[in-house]
Structure formats: C-alpha cells, structure tokens
Amino acid sequence: MPISDILHETYRALTSNKVRSSLTTLGIVIGIASVISMVSIGQGAQGVIQSSIEGLGSNLLTIFPGVVQPGRGIVSSGRGSAQSLKNEDVNILRAVEGVASVAPELSRRFQIVSQVGNNTNSTVFGVGPEYTIVKNLKLSSGVFINENQSRSLARVAVLGATAAADLFGEVDPVGKTVRIGGINFKVIGLLEAKGGAGFGGQDDAVFVPLSTMQKILVGDNYLSTVSVSVADKDLMAQVKDEVTFVLAMKHRVDPAEPDFSIISQADILGTLNQVTTTFTMFLAFVAGISLLVGGIGIMNMMLTTVTERTREIGLRKAIGAKKLDISRQFLAEALMLTFMGGLIGIILGWLISVAVSTFAGIATSVSLMAIIIAFGVCAAIGIIFGYYPARRAANLNPIEALRYE
Amino acid sequence: MLECKNISKAYKSGNLETRVLKNASFKINDGEFVAIMGPSGSGKSTLMHILGALDTPTEGQYWIDGQDVSRLTDDELAVIRTKKIGFVFQSFNLLPRTSVLRNVMLPLAYAGVPTEKREEMAKSALRGAAFPEGFWNHYSNQLSGGMMQRVAIARALVNNPALILADEPTGNLDSKTGEAVLQTFQELNEKHGRTIVLITHEREVAEHARRIIQIRDGQIISDEIKK
Ligand SMILES: Nc1ncnc2c1ncn2[C@@H]1O[C@H](COP(=O)(O)OP(=O)(O)OP(=O)(O)O)[C@@H](O)[C@H]1O
Ligand SMILES: [Mg+2]
Numbered sequence: 001m002p003i004s005d006i007l008h009e010t011y012r013a014l015t016s017n018k019v020r021s022s023l024t025t026l027g028i029v030i031g032i033a034s035v036i037s038m039v040s041i042g043q044g045a046q047g048v049i050q051s052s053i054e055g056l057g058s059n060l061l062t063i064f065p066g067v068v069q070p071g072r073g074i075v076s077s078g079r080g081s082a083q084s085l086k087n088e089d090v091n092i093l094r095a096v097e098g099v100a101s102v103a104p105e106l107s108r109r110f111q112i113v114s115q116v117g118n119n120t121n122s123t124v125f126g127v128g129p130e131y132t133i134v135k136n137l138k139l140s141s142g143v144f145i146n147e148n149q150s151r152s153l154a155r156v157a158v159l160g161a162t163a164a165a166d167l168f169g170e171v172d173p174v175g176k177t178v179r180i181g182g183i184n185f186k187v188i189g190l191l192e193a194k195g196g197a198g199f200g201g202q203d204d205a206v207f208v209p210l211s212t213m214q215k216i217l218v219g220d221n222y223l224s225t226v227s228v229s230v231a232d233k234d235l236m237a238q239v240k241d242e243v244t245f246v247l248a249m250k251h252r253v254d255p256a257e258p259d260f261s262i263i264s265q266a267d268i269l270g271t272l273n274q275v276t277t278t279f280t281m282f283l284a285f286v287a288g289i290s291l292l293v294g295g296i297g298i299m300n301m302m303l304t305t306v307t308e309r310t311r312e313i314g315l316r317k318a319i320g321a322k323k324l325d326i327s328r329q330f331l332a333e334a335l336m337l338t339f340m341g342g343l344i345g346i347i348l349g350w351l352i353s354v355a356v357s358t359f360a361g362i363a364t365s366v367s368l369m370a371i372i373i374a375f376g377v378c379a380a381i382g383i384i385f386g387y388y389p390a391r392r393a394a395n396l397n398p399i400e401a402l403r404y405e
Numbered sequence: 406m407l408e409c410k411n412i413s414k415a416y417k418s419g420n421l422e423t424r425v426l427k428n429a430s431f432k433i434n435d436g437e438f439v440a441i442m443g444p445s446g447s448g449k450s451t452l453m454h455i456l457g458a459l460d461t462p463t464e465g466q467y468w469i470d471g472q473d474v475s476r477l478t479d480d481e482l483a484v485i486r487t488k489k490i491g492f493v494f495q496s497f498n499l500l501p502r503t504s505v506l507r508n509v510m511l512p513l514a515y516a517g518v519p520t521e522k523r524e525e526m527a528k529s530a531l532r533g534a535a536f537p538e539g540f541w542n543h544y545s546n547q548l549s550g551g552m553m554q555r556v557a558i559a560r561a562l563v564n565n566p567a568l569i570l571a572d573e574p575t576g577n578l579d580s581k582t583g584e585a586v587l588q589t590f591q592e593l594n595e596k597h598g599r600t601i602v603l604i605t606h607e608r609e610v611a612e613h614a615r616r617i618i619q620i621r622d623g624q625i626i627s628d629e630i631k632k
Contacts, residue, residue: 005514016502315498318459319560320487320515322480399460402498 001325010332013305021337024301028341028381029348031291032374036349036366038287041356042280044364049272052194053265059100060134060265061228061240063093063247067261083222084251084259087214092250093228096242098235103127103134103227106213112206113179114167122163123205124180126213134229137202142174142189150209153216157185161193162204180206181217236264294341295381302334302389313393314401327394334386335379342378346371407433407456407568407600412465412475414451414623425451426462427623435567438594439602440614448623449604450495450572456602457492457570458485469568487516491561493571495604497553499545499560505531506541509559516564526563534559535589551582558589569593571603575610587613 014021065084085104093102106126113119128150131137137144142158149156157178164173173187185208194202214221230239240262248255306313313326353364414426425448433439443449454460455467458474459482467475469489474482486492499508509527518526531541536555540548545556554574561569571590575583591613593599603614611617619627 001514002517002520004520012503311498312500315500316511316515317479317483318486318492318494318498319512320483322483322515324480325515397460399454402494 006328006332009329010336013333014336020301024297025337025341027294027297028338029345031294032342032345033349033352034287034290035284036346036370036374037352038283039280039370040353040364040366041362042283043367046276047365048363049276053269059230059233061230062263063226064261085223085226087221089247089250092246093243096239096246098231098239100229100231101130101134103131104210104223106210106218106224108218110180115177116168118167120163120166125205125207126210127207128210134227138192139189140192141172144189145209150211153212154209155183155185155212156188158189158191158207159187160191160203160205163206164190183216240264295385298334298337299385299389302330302386306389306393310401310404313396314398317398318402323394327390330390330393331386335382338378338382342375346374406435406470408468410466412455412462412467415463425623429625431618431628435600436598437600437616438614439616439618440611441604441618441620442606442611443620444606447620449620453570453572453604457490458482487512487564489566489568491564491566491569493557493561493574495572497557499553499556501546502544504542505545505556508545508556509563512560512564530559530563533562550577554578554586568600573604
C-alpha cells in the first residue's frame with residue numbers, strides 16, 4: 001500500500017475518535033513540554049554560571065592561603081584563618097615567566113555608612129591598581145585606585161554598583177564620603193554592575209588601596225587572595241606549576257604539600273559545570289518519566305484500537321493487505337500521535353521556558369539540540385510503543401479476526 | 406482451475422480436536438458455476454475460506470492454477486487473494502462510516518493500483534453489481550441489507566478476478582432481490598467467463614448453478630453436473 005494511502009487511512013482513523021486521540025497526544029505533549037522546559041532551565045542556569053565565571057577574568061589563577069582538602073572541593077579549611085600569603089610573595093610572583101599581572105587582595109566585611117546616613121554591610125577589598133585589569137572590571141564613573149594612592153595609605157574608595165545603590169541611591173557617589181570602620185573615605189570611582197550575584201560579589205563591594213586596608217583597617221599585612229593573570233591560556237598549567245614551586249620555596253615548605261592552594265578558572269568552571277550538568281540531567285530525568293508515561297498512553301490506546309478494530313483488520317487482510325501493510329498502518333498512527341504531541345510539546349515547552357524567564361526571572365535557553373533530541377525521542381516512543389500493537393494487528397489470522405465479536 | 410485433494414480442516418480447542426472438513430477432493434474448471442450446498446454447520450464456509458486462500462487446510466493439498474496454495478505463508482496468500490480471487494462474505498464485512506465508493510476501492514489500494522485509476526474501476530464494479538448510482542457516496546452502514554450485499558459483490562469484482570467466491574450471497578435478501586443478485590452472478594459467468602462458486606442451503610438458489618456439490622458433516626456426499 002503506497003504511503004499516501006497509509007497517511008490517508010491514518011488521518012481517518014485518528015479523526016474518527018478525536019477525543020481519544022487528543023487525550024493520548026496530551027500525554028506526549030506534557031512529557032515533551034516538560035523535558036524541553038526543564039532542560040532549558042538547567043541549561044540557562046549553566047549559561048549564567050559560565051558567563052559570570054568567565055566575567056571574573058579569563059586566564060586567571062587564584063591563590064588562597066591554606067589547603068584545599070581532597071574531596072572537599074574548593075572550600076579550604078584554612079581560608080580566612082590561614083595567613084600564609086604576605087606582601088613579599090607578590091613580587092616573587094611578578095617575576096614568574098608567563099605572568100601578565102598580579103593582583104593581591106585582602107577582604108573583610110565592614111559596616112559602611114554614607115554621609116547621607118544610609119548604611120550597608122559589604123565586603124571591603126584592599127587592592128592595587130592592577131585589580132581592574134585582572135578582574136575585568138569597568139568604571140562607570142570616576143577613576144580607580146592609582147599607584148600613588150595605594151602606596152600612600154590614601155583614604156579613597158571605589159564603590160561596587162550594589163554598594164553604591166545601597167549607600168547613595170541613584171545619586172552619583174563620586175566625590176562623596178563614606179565611613180568604613182569609623183574612618184572617612186573619599187569616593188573616587190563607581191564600578192559598572194557585573195551581574196551574576198554571588199560569584200565574586202564585586203557588585204556589593206567597596207575597594208580601597210591595599211596598604212590602607214592592611215595598615216589602617218585590619219592592622220596586619222597578610223593577604224586573603226592573590227589573583228594571577230596569565231599571559232596566554234596555553235601557559236596556565238606551566239605557570240601554575242612554577243607559581244607553586246616559587247611560593248613553596250619562599251615559604252620553605254614542600255611543593256607537594258604547600259601552605260596555599262591555587263585554583264584556576266578552569267577548575268571552578270569544571271566543578272560548576274559538573275554540578276549544573278547533574279542538575280540538568282536530574283530535571284531531564286524527572287521530565288523524562290512523564291514522557292515515558294505518555295508513551296505508555298500511546299501503547300495503551302494502540303492496543304485498544306487494535307482490539308476494537310479486529311474485524312476491520314481481518315477484512316483488510318482478507319481483501320489483500322499484507323502483514324507489512326497492516327503493521328505500517330498502525331505504526332503510522334502511533335507515530336502520527338507522537339509527532340503531533342511532540343510538535344505541540346516543543347512549542348509549549350518553549351513558551352513555558354520563555355514565561356519562566358520573563359515572569360520568574362530565571363534564565364532559560366532552549367537549545368536546538370534539546371529540540372532535536374525531543375523529536376528523536378518522539379519518533380523512538382512512537383516506534384517502540386507502536387511496534388507491539390502494530391505487530392499484533394499484522395499477525396491476526398483474517399478468518400479468526402472476522403469472526404471476532 | 407481449482408483442485409482439492411483430500412483436504413481436511415481441524416480446529417483445536419484445548420485437548421478437543423474437531424474435524425470440520427474431512428478428505429474433500431474435487432476440481433473446478435475455469436468458467437464453471439458451482440453451488441455448494443449443505444445444512445448449517447456442515448463446513449461450507451470453512452471450505453470456502455480455504456478455496457479463497459483465506460485459510461490453509463490442516464491436511465491435504467490445494468492448487469490454484471497449478472500452484473500449491475496449501476503451504477503458502479500469510480503474505481503469499483494475500484498476493485493470490487488480490488490477484489485472482491473476489492470474495493463475498495456471508496456477513497458482508499464492509500467498513501462502517503466509510504462511503505460505498507471507498508469500500509469498493511479498498512482492495513485496489515492493496516493491489517497497488519494507481520490512485521487515479523481506482524475510482525473508475527470501483528464505479529464500473531458497482532455498475533456490474535447493479536448498485537444504484539445515487540448511493541455511491543453514502544456510508545456503508547446507512548444502506549439496506551440488499552444494498553450492502555451489492556457493495557460486497559462490487560468489492561469482490563473490482564479487481565476483475567477470474568474466481569468469485571460468494572458465501573450465502575442471498576441469505577439476507579428477500580426472494581426478489583435475491584433473484585436479481587443471482588442474475589448478476591449468472592451474467593458474470595456467462596458473459597464475462599468468470600468462475601463462480603457460491604454457497605447456499607436453498608435448492609432454488611443452487612438451481613442457478615450448473616454444478617451442485619453437496620456437503621454434510623464436513624464430507625462431500627454428492628457432486629452433480631446438470632445438462
Ligand atoms: N475457528 C473455529 N474454531 C472452532 N470451530 C470452528 C471454527 N470455525 C468454524 N468452526 C466450526 O466448524 C463447523 C463448520 O462451520 P462453518 O462455518 O464452515 O459452517 P457452515 O456450513 O458455513 O454453516 P452456515 O450454513 O451456518 O454458515 C461449525 O461447527 C463451527 O462451529
Ligand atoms: Mg457459513
């Protein structure tokens with residue numbers, strides 16, 4: 001039987017019981033829509049995390065004091081309490097081949113009060129002039145801390161976007177004064193918002209010269225982190241090894257068991273990618289279950305149809321239909337249902353993900369890959385769940401089928 | 406030409422085996438008009454299904470035009486049915502909620518006839534079965550029994566088969582309509598040279614044929630040719 005005839009028969013069969021066909025299709029629609037929307041949420045989250053980490057500066061090595069314990073990830077047991085990184089380390093690092101620039105920092109949370117009387121609890125970073133380059137920061141107004149200021153214990157501050165908004169609202173803070181730990185600082189610059197709240201937290205932060213931070217605010221000359229930007233991406237591993245070696249020598253410790261740890265951008269990305277991939281897989285798995293239920297719905301309907309139409313199948317076989325003609329007809333019905341369901345499901349899933357990002361503010365991204373896979377899954381469901389009923393129909397004996405009541 | 410040699414058919418249900426046909430042997434030549442007679446339950450329909458390549462005998466052999474049909478697979482039988490045989494079922498077996506024309510065209514789709522040709526062939530088959538033209542687009546389940554019978558006959562004719570098998574074609578009809586249907590068969594036989602085998606348990610109906618095979622309890626008890 002030519003394909004055009006099969007399609008015609010399929011259309012007639014499916015439209016002859018519209019309610020049942022649409023309910024069965026609905027199962028697939030829900031399954032596919034949830035897979036598409038869940039995966040889009042997962043991939044959206046992945047994209048956001050990835051871009052905000054890349055936004056922190058590329059080719060970046062971050063040196064923490066203390067040890068990263070194996071199996072406990074990048075959370076250092078010693079971080080914060082360990083004070084193994086000192087100002088002297090910075091110059092040694094600058095001398096390492098392949099290092100483009102070094103940005104030491106010391107951070108601590110402070111209560112900050114503006115001259116208007118607003119206050120906020122933000123992280124204060126003591127940094128040098130190279131900090132903007134290494135961390136990829138841009139100023140929206142004013143200037144950043146310069147060489148002079150960082151050497152002369154200048155009481156100047158650059159505000160992150162969130163901190164500025166908390167302290168001064170919409171007003172340009174440049175030229176105003178803030179009080180940090182009881183000391184007045186003159187605001188000389190305002191950073192552009194970076195977004196990606198939580199990662200690095202440069203928006204809710206205040207930057208002051210490193211020397212001012214160490215000598216006046218904290219009263220100690222250790223560093224909380226040193227960021228090293230590497231000249232070329234390909235040199236990352238090499239620079240990491242070299243940095244480990246020279247720092248260990250300086251600290252007089254075994255390079256195999258240093259009193260600091262180095263994390264590269266790639267490490268963080270890798271770990272977070274792993275987390276978000278697991279997250280996406282989990283969402284897809286949960287959604288996949290509803291797709292499976294939809295597939296079982298198709299099979300159920302096809303089996304009912306085959307039973308109901310036993311006499312019709314018997315007749316078709318009696319007037320010359322071969323097994324293949326019959327099995328194709330029923331397989332076509334199952335496939336038509338799943339494709340219809342898949343198409344509507346993809347559109348619905350896409351709408352859901354658009355709605356989620358518009359109304360819930362969660363970033364989503366519907367990838368072409370997800371759509372292709374969804375369609376593939378539809379075809380597979382149609383074939384897998386349609387095959388058994390179709391084969392059952394094809395193998396009916398015409399005479400027995402015609403006698404069926 | 407059809408030839409049966411010692412064909413038997415047994416149905417098994419559990420341990421019980423019932424032999425519905427027992428060692429039937431006969432030949433039917435091209436262009437014959439044969440009636441098979443017998444009481445209800447004697448195995449007429451069973452025999453007819455075997456003759457129509459719808460079923461295979463459990464024992465014995467059966468040839469259609471010299472080809473041994475008794476051991477063919479389902480799909481091979483399907484090809485024989487589309488090419489050589491038109492079958493009129495005892496209970497019509499039309500597709501409900503489907504127009505008369507589509508019902509008649511259905512075998513053509515399976516025979517691989519191109520779409521454009523089908524409608525013309527179906528119409529000429531309907532004319533051949535004397536089915537009134539005004540009802541061609543009616544649904545088959547909206548017709549009277551006599552009309553359904555004619556649709557079933559038209560469907561059997563549509564492939565221009567050399568062999569037409571009709572299982573009690575007049576069983577559901579009043580004597581006048583029945584007579585007209587028989588007239589149609591007689592014409593097909595005499596004018597178009599088709600081989601016709603029909604089943605009946607009525608003597609008057611059987612009288613239209615030139616040869617009568619009598620069957621009882623699955624056995625052929627007489628086979629007479631009229632002059
Ligand atoms: N699939 C089957 N399984 C078991 N027994 C069957 C089956 N088909 C037919 N029979 C039996 O075979 C016997 C003959 O049936 P068949 O239909 O050939 O009779 P028939 O001569 O056509 O009768 P009628 O004139 O009433 O149509 C019956 O006793 C019937 O019960
Ligand atoms: Mg019968």
